[in-house]
Amino acid sequence: MKDFMMLFHSAPNPDLNPTPEQIQEEVKAWHDWIGGIGAQGKLKNPGEALGFEGKTMHADGTITDGPYAELKEIVGGFIIVSAGSVEEAIALGKGCPVLNDGGKVEVRDIMVFEGM
């Protein structure tokens, strides 16, 4: 078993104005999906959801506003799962709610360094 991080990417949508019901539905979809991974005993770390407050630091010393300045998509959150292979990790990603809104799931293996 190896650990993989799933990063959830989605396009920022300034026009998004969800109703309380939609919010509740969205929250439930995420909890049910992560719960399903937990039920397989493969949820290594429930991760975090990232907010919208943020700034980006550049090599030239400038600092720009917003986490998504000049970007077409932002990372909205992550979890860490255990899986035998990257294919298996991808299978766990099936049903991730971000995929319903045109977002993406990036699956990356977590490197393990000997003796650290």
Add this chain to the structure above:
Amino acid sequence: MATDQRHLSEIFKTEYSNLVAVLCNYYGLSDLQLAEDIVSETFVRAMKTWSHKGVPDAPQAWLRKVAQNLFVEHFRRQKVFDEKIVPDIKIGLSATEPFEITTRLIEDSQLRMMFVLCDPALNKEAQVCMALRILCGFSIEEIALALLSNKEAINKKLYRAKKVIQQKKRFETELSPTEYQQRLDGVLRILYLLFNEGYYSSVNEQSIRFDICWEAMRLVLFLSRQDVFPKPATHALLALMCFHASRLEARIDGEHGDMLYDHQDKTRWNRELIAKGEQYLALASTGKVATKYHLEAAIAYWHTVENDEKWEHILQLYNRLLRVEYSPVIAMNRTYALAKANSVEEALEQAHQLNLPNNHYYYCLLAELYRMQHQLDQERMCLHKALLLARKKNEVALIKAKIAQNAT
């Protein structure tokens, strides 16, 4: 007469743990076995004396006095032995100074004992055995019966566990307030295991199962009264136990395990315990951390009510619980809640990914989901697989009954 006997056996059980705890913790006896021997000898004397002269008015006080005398006697003998043979070794004076064994002393000692027994160096089974023996005063036979084991195996486990505790000189090291707090989680975990042992075991001896559950509750209640500890988790555990205990009678009479998704007769649930559970759950709802006991207590609470939203609440609580901890039981119960809250199709799809091929509860879950979907052939196949894997008598009987039902 029968009630007298019952009363006496209760006194022996409680005093066993009280006295062993005091001897070890207050008198600083590092040898758990010696403490147990002294208490056994006390009981032998009680039996002989009481058979002839009748039970004294204050049996507890009698037992405490005798245990204390035997202890002092032992050390006097030891002292003579040591002075003549090993003059270098000195027995601390305090050990032989007579103290009165008071209620306060017992409480302190019991508390300390709980924290000593909850030693990370002991495995789960050993901790449960030790707790049943030393904290609850169960006999070796009773423990063997409760844990579906035999006397020899239990004796071996206890022997090894005592050795570990002695080698590590656990009784000689003072625990600091921080250490007490750090070990609180471990203590709660053992008490939780203890309760589950009584609640889920399939032993037919109901009295033993009940005793284990009540003992676990008594110890948690005792912990909840100690002001040195933060209380939310303890109260949450107590709430959980109250909710579960409210169904104990209904469960045992029906011989139906919760895991088999049978409908219980809710009119037979103990309303008083449910009300207590609600009180403790309210008390537990202070502080910011929701422990697994909070989540499990909340799930147990929702099971006691009847309304449309209950399964959605239960599902979300299981989702949260799985962030804290995985176990096959949690995973299966969550899948059942998914069927109730979302849809049977979704639950079946997820059930197939649980990967619990040697678990008969798993096939019972699949069977139940297929039944809900009127896929009777699939249900039957799963029940037959469950039957092959089930070991406990009452579960085999229940699965057979379901197969019979499926055929009609």
